[in-house]
Amino acid sequence: MELSLVSAKASPRAAAAAASSSPLLPSATRSRPRGRRFRCVAAASKGEEVFGGRKELTGVQPLVEALPPAGRAVLELAVVAAAAAGGYTLGTRYGGTRTTAVAGAAVLGAATLAGAAAVNSVVPEVAAVGLHNYVAGSDDPTALEASEVAAIASKYGVSTQDAAFKSELCDLYASFVYSVLPPGHEALKGTEVEAIKKFKKALGLDDVDAANMHMAIGRRLYRERLDAFQKLIFVSNLVFGDASDFILPWKHLFGITDYQIDIAMRENAKILYALELKSIGRGLDIGTLIEVRRVQLAYKLFDEVAADMFKEHAKKLVQENISSALSILKSNTSAGNIPTEVISEVNSILAFNKLLTVLSKFPQGDRFARGLGPISLAGDFDHDKMVGDLKILYAAYTTEVLSDGRLDDEKLGPLNELRNIFGLGKREAEAIIEGLPGKRIS
Numbered sequence: 001m002e003l004s005l006v007s008a009k010a011s012p013r014a015a016a017a018a019a020s021s022s023p024l025l026p027s028a029t030r031s032r033p034r035g036r037r038f039r040c041v042a043a044a045s046k047g048e049e050v051f052g053g054r055k056e057l058t059g060v061q062p063l064v065e066a067l068p069p070a071g072r073a074v075l076e077l078a079v080v081a082a083a084a085a086g087g088y089t090l091g092t093r094y095g096g097t098r099t100t101a102v103a104g105a106a107v108l109g110a111a112t113l114a115g116a117a118a119v120n121s122v123v124p125e126v127a128a129v130g131l132h133n134y135v136a137g138s139d140d141p142t143a144l145e146a147s148e149v150a151a152i153a154s155k156y157g158v159s160t161q162d163a164a165f166k167s168e169l170c171d172l173y174a175s176f177v178y179s180v181l182p183p184g185h186e187a188l189k190g191t192e193v194e195a196i197k198k199f200k201k202a203l204g205l206d207d208v209d210a211a212n213m214h215m216a217i218g219r220r221l222y223r224e225r226l227d228a229f230q231k232l233i234f235v236s237n238l239v240f241g242d243a244s245d246f247i248l249p250w251k252h253l254f255g256i257t258d259y260q261i262d263i264a265m266r267e268n269a270k271i272l273y274a275l276e277l278k279s280i281g282r283g284l285d286i287g288t289l290i291e292v293r294r295v296q297l298a299y300k301l302f303d304e305v306a307a308d309m310f311k312e313h314a315k316k317l318v319q320e321n322i323s324s325a326l327s328i329l330k331s332n333t334s335a336g337n338i339p340t341e342v343i344s345e346v347n348s349i350l351a352f353n354k355l356l357t358v359l360s361k362f363p364q365g366d367r368f369a370r371g372l373g374p375i376s377l378a379g380d381f382d383h384d385k386m387v388g389d390l391k392i393l394y395a396a397y398t399t400e401v402l403s404d405g406r407l408d409d410e411k412l413g414p415l416n417e418l419r420n421i422f423g424l425g426k427r428e429a430e431a432i433i434e435g436l437p438g439k440r441i442s
Contacts (some may be wrong), residue, residue: 015181023193042110046141047135047137047138051172054137056135057129089210123162124158124164124165131153132150141176142195143245146203149204151284160175166209170205170209173203173210174217181221187236189275210423220282222254228394233250234269237261269305272295273301273306276292277292277309279292282317289359289372293370309371310369313378314371314375317352318349318421319324321346322393324395329342329393340429342393349421357374374420376420377422378423387424389421391428397418412436
């Protein structure tokens with residue numbers, strides 16, 4: 001595959017201001033100049049917005065870039081051979097003997113060979129420029145593939161482990177990681193971890209080199225954007241998984257505690273898990289419950305926290321039904337007539353609660369989202385404020401259910417379930433039933 005590298009369009013590269021000062025950074029990275037800047041932009045932005053501007057070749061670099069590896073080798077041999085022949089001629093002319101001729105050939109040949117070697121030594125730097133311009137010129141950096149990076153290294157005949165090339169890989173990775181972190185107080189979107197993993201894999205960076213870049217970014221964010229620093233901790237720990245305990249020394253470098261790390265992990269996980277819970281409606285399909293559980297584990301959110309969040313989400317769905325039913329009921333002007341929409345909203349609450357109860361007892365329920373089970377609004381901080389409206393709604397539903405004047409087990413079951421959901425006492429519910437106007441319950 002033939003790639004256009006140095007000619008690719010790009011713009012100013014972003015990087016960590018303190019990356020070169022980190023004691024964890026490999027020598028190839030520490031040798032980079034200081035004063036680099038990071039740009040915080042969307043991960044889907046064009047490469048030039050993430051990695052910075054096009055780099056130009058200088059000195060002999062354009063010549064090196066123009067020749068393939070084989071061409072450089074042939075040129076070097078030709079130049080050395082020509083120099084040696086010239087040296088032999090000069091030695092013969094001025095020395096007059098075969099010995100001086102050979103000596104002249106050796107001197108000029110060695111000098112030219114040294115020059116050729118010096119020229120060849122800039123190849124990794126030229127390859128690094130080509131890599132930068134190629135990636136920065138991409139319309140979508142997230143689409144970068146490992147085969148493209150390998151093709152660039154192959155084009156110049158260098159190893160991805162060459163110091164200059166590897167340093168560019170590290171810089172590109174650092175700029176990308178920084179770019180996907182949301183600016184200011186914006187929350188994570190949930191796509192950051194997988195995007196970083198994919199880009200890291202495409203570049204071929206090992207965990208240690210990549211972790212060093214996370215630490216370099218951390219030095220910048222710790223001084224300037226503490227909220228972003230907490231997001232970095234969360235994202236980084238998920239990117240490296242179990243290895244993060246060994247290669248991400250947050251406590252050693254930044255003097256923070258385990259408790260502070262736990263807060264960063266928990267609070268960011270809660271934000272993302274809340275987004276995931278939005279996919280759960282009153283239908284509660286098994287596939288969604290399994291996926292939500294998978295996401296919870298991926299975010300390393302404790303079961304207790306996840307369960308509480310699920311229960312609160314379920315309550316909000318029920319409260320939406322309650323609000324809708326009360327709004328319809330209070331706007332109804334027909335005395336003694338309970339609108340069917342009100343009954344429909346309450347039936348929706350009962351069906352949802354029943355489904356939650358059944359799934360909580362499912363044989364393979366350990367695969368489901370935590371927090372399944374019957375709902376109760378009792379104990380909520382605003383329950384006392386709501387209880388009057390809840391009694392009104394309970395009375396309206398009871399009036400409809402007992403419209404024929406008969407109370408049997410088939411009707412009593414849903415009424416007891418609704419009482420529990422609304423957090424009403426048994427005597428409160430009985431008083432409502434006994435106080436129904438014009439009804440004789442048998």
